Amino acid sequence: QVQLVESGGGLVQSGESLRLSCAASGPTSDYGAIGWFRQAPGKEREGVSCINISDGTTYYEDSVKGRFTIARDNAKKTVYLQMNSLKPEDTAVYYCVQDPDLYCSASATAGDFGSWGQGTQVTVSS
Numbered sequence: 001q002v003q004l005v006e007s008g009g010g011l012v013q014s015g016e017s018l019r020l021s022c023a024a025s026g027p028t029s030d031y032g033a034i035g036w037f038r039q040a041p042g043k044e045r046e047g048v049s050c051i052n053i054s055d056g057t058t059y060y061e062d063s064v065k066g067r068f069t070i071a072r073d074n075a076k077k078t079v080y081l082q083m084n085s086l087k088p089e090d091t092a093v094y095y096c097v098q099d100p101d102l103y104c105s106a107s108a109t110a111g112d113f114g115s116w117g118q119g120t121q122v123t124v125s126s
Contacts, residue, residue, distance in 0.1 A: 002026035002115040004096040009120030012086055016124075020081040022096030022117060033104035034079045035059070035070065037113075038092035038122075048094070049081060050104035059104050063089075086124045093119040 008020040024034065035050025049060045049070040058070050069082040083090065097113035 002029045002098050002100070004098060004115055004117035006094065006096045006117045006120040009094060009122045011123045011125065014087055014124055014126050016086055017082070017084045018086065018122060020083065020094055020096075020120060020122075022079045022081075024077045024079070024096075024098060026115075028100035029077055029098065030074075031100035032098065033102040033108070033113075034072065034096070034098040035104060035113075036081050037095045037097055037110055038090075039095070039119075040089075040092040043092075045095070045110045047108060047110070050097070050108060051079065052103055059106060059108070083122070086122075088124050088126045091122060091124050093121050095119045 003025045005023045012018055033050050033052050036048040037045045038048050039045040051058045051070045051072055067085045072079045096117035098115045099113045102112050
C-alpha cells in the first residue's frame, strides 16, 4: 500500500496560482501512474492530471490544459500540480492518487487508482 500526503491547498482569487504537492511512500510508490482527481460539492470526482512514472508522459483534463502542469521529483518521490490562472470552477477538494499497475491516459477512471490521499481544499473566489 502506498501512502500519499497532500499539501498546498488554500484560498486564492481568480487568476492567481497555487502549487499542490503529494509525497508518496511505500514499496510500490515508484511504479505506475500518479496524479490528481478533484471533487466539487454536488459533483462526481473527475480526473485532473496524471503522470506515468516510467516515462514521464502526462495527461490533462481538457478544462485545465494550458493552465495546470504536473511534474514529479523522482528523488523526493513527490508529485506537484502547478495551477495557474485559477478559476472559480476549479474550486474542489483535490486528491492525490496512485496505482503501481496503471498507465494513465484519458480513459483512466477513479476506480483504476488503488491509493488515495486525504485531499486538500482549493477554493478560488471570483
